[in-house]
Amino acid sequence: MSTMIGGIDRRSAAPMYDQLRQLIVDSIEQDGLQPGDPLPGEHRLCEQYGVSRTVVRQALAQLEHEGLVERVKGKGTFVARPRTSESLVHTLVGLFEEVERRGGHVRSEILRHETVPADAEVADALELAEGDPVVVITRLRHVDGDAWSLSTTWMPQAVGAVTFGADLRETSLYRLLAEHGIAATHGVRSAEATVATHEQAGLLGVSAGSALLRLRSVSREESGRPIEFFVAYHRGDRSRFEFQLGPDSSQGSLVRIP
Incomplete structure (x- = not known):
C-alpha cells in the first residue's frame, strides 16, 4: 500500500502540515493564482490531501504567518497581496x-x-x-x-x-x-x-x-x-x-x- 496520499508522504520526517504548506505553495504557482484569488476551503483540502483539519489549519496558519495567504472570517482563504x-x-x-x-x-x-x-x-x-x-x-x-x-x-x-x-x-x-x-x-x-x-x-x-x-x-x-x-x-x-x-x-x- 502506498504511503503517499494526495502528495503527502507519511514516511517522511517532515511534518504533514509542512508538507501540505509546500503543496499549497506549489499549487498557487502552478495554477497561476494571483493575489485575491480564493483557495480551496479546509474541508476540500482535507479531502484532497487525505489529512485532518488540524493539519490543514496548521499549514494555513504557517502560510498566513509568512504573508502568503490571508484568511477572512466567514469568507475563506485567499492568496495574499504582497507586503x-x-x-x-x-x-x-x-x-x-x-x-x-x-x-x-x-x-x-x-x-x-x-x-x-x-x-x-x-x-x-x-x-x-x-x-x-x-x-x-x-x-x-x-x-x-x-x-x-x-x-x-x-x-x-x-x-x-x-x-x-x-x-x-x-x-x-x-x-x-x-x-x-x-x-x-x-x-x-x-x-x-x-x-x-x-x-x-x-x-x-x-x-x-x-x-x-x-x-x-x-x-x-x-x-x-x-x-x-x-x-x-x-x-x-x-x-x-x-x-x-x-x-x-x-x-x-x-x-x-x-
Whole structure:
C-alpha cells in the first residue's frame, strides 16, 4: 500500500502540515493564482490531501504567518497581496518612492489640506512658536488599490505653500518639494506598535484594535531647518519594515516609553 496520499508522504520526517504548506505553495504557482484569488476551503483540502483539519489549519496558519495567504472570517482563504518591504524608518524616502521602486502604484486620497495654527506638539517638532501658521495635509494612502496608511504631515507655511495647487493624489510630496529647491538631508524617524482607533479602522479597512505601525518623523534641510513633521499609521498586515544592520549602532537608540 502506498504511503503517499494526495502528495503527502507519511514516511517522511517532515511534518504533514509542512508538507501540505509546500503543496499549497506549489499549487498557487502552478495554477497561476494571483493575489485575491480564493483557495480551496479546509474541508476540500482535507479531502484532497487525505489529512485532518488540524493539519490543514496548521499549514494555513504557517502560510498566513509568512504573508502568503490571508484568511477572512466567514469568507475563506485567499492568496495574499504582497507586503511592501519598507525602508521608511532608516532612509529619507517616502511611501511613494518606496513602492515605486518595486513597481507598485500609490494613490492618495486627500482628507485635509489647509493652513492652521501650530499646536504645541507641531510647534516643538518644527521649532516654531505655538500658533505659527503651518500647512497640514492628511492623506489616506492606497498601494495597488488597497488602503495602506493614514498619514498627517505638517510643514512651515513657507514650505507648505508650494503644495497648494498641486495634485497630491498621484504625486510624491518629497519630489514636489525638491522641484521647488526644498530637500531633506537628515532627520529623526521612529516606529512603534499601536492599535487602530474606530476612526482609523474605518479608513484603513481593518477592525478597531487591529495592529498598526506608527511612524513619527521630523525631516530637516542641510541647514538644519525642519521642513516636515509627520505621523503615519500603517496597516500591520500590509507593511513590513526593514532595517539595515551593521557593527556601528550609533545611528539608532532605544527610547523608553513612559
